[in-house]
Amino acid sequence: MAGLVHIDLFSSLDGVAQSPGSRAEDPDGDFAYGGWQAPVDDSAVGQRVMAGIRRMDALLLGRRTYDIFAAYWPQYEGPAAEIAERFTAIPKYVASRGTPSLPWANSHRLGADLAAEIAALRERHREVHVVGSIEFARGLVQAGLFDVLNLWVYPFVLGPGKRLFPPDGxxxxxxxxxxxxxxxxxxxxxxxxxxxxxTTADMG
Incomplete structure (x- = not known):
């Protein structure tokens, strides 16, 4: 049985998914609300996120998110050590147009044929998770190259920022x-x- 590709994103009510976890995570466009999700302690979020982390057997990341994770999780010591250990142990696949250095253990660059690469990951793994990586996730969703979109929507309206679903379709x-x-x-x-x-129709 082929594995599943999950996309995990935190979003505001108006669709902004940029920089939820840290002020410095993604300041592109002078984004003013970096770290907007971090102060919200929601037990349901924590429980479901940890359940997904324990099930996943691979990470699929855009280049920017990979660089952020690779600079943070391998050195992490704290209450989320289980996440750090899991992320470091499992294979990590990186989508990049260049040929980046991938120093984090078990890291691999995807080839140019994304559809073929996703098909190969489904054969190789039980549950692959895309975490963050907004632009990359947007392309996967638009192309139908995913199985589950786990979208956590928070009761905030943030205005300008990067979105999974851009206003121009x-x-x-x-x-x-x-x-x-x-x-x-x-x-x-x-x-x-x-x-x-x-599809469209008229009510009545």
């Missing part, structure tokens, strides 16, 4: 995989898979 459908899960701090988990094309 394209249009496509998604399929809800399970009822939404609400956390006590107001975060909402929406789990989607690829869906049918968007």
């Amino acid at each position: 394209p249009a496509f459908g998604l399929t809800l995989l399970e009822p939404p899960i609400a956390g006590p701090a107001g975060a909402l988990l929406l789990r989607y898979g690829p869906g049918p094309a968007v």
Whole structure:
């Protein structure tokens, strides 16, 4: 049975997914709200995120997110040590147009044929997770090269910032995989898979 590709993203209510965990994570465009998700302690988020980390057997990352993770997790010592150990132990696949140095243990660069690479990862792994990596995740979603979109939506409106679904499209459908899960701090988990094309009709 082929494995599944999960995309894990934190988003504001108006769709901004930029720099949720740290002020310095992604300041592109003079983004003013870096670290917007970090102060929110939501037990439902923590439990579901940790469950996903324990199940995953590979990471699939964009180059920028890889560089951020590689500079942080291998040296990490603290209450999230289980995450650091898991991320370091499992294979990490990096999408990059260049030929970057990949110093983190078990890191591999993807080839140019993304669809073929994703198919090979599904054969090789049980559960591959894309974490962050907004631009890369956007391309996967638009091409239907994913199985599960785990979208945590927070009750904030942030205005300008990078989005998984940009205002200029394209249009496509998604399929809800399970009822939404609400956390006590107001975060909402929406789990989607690829869906049918968007169609239109008149009400009545």
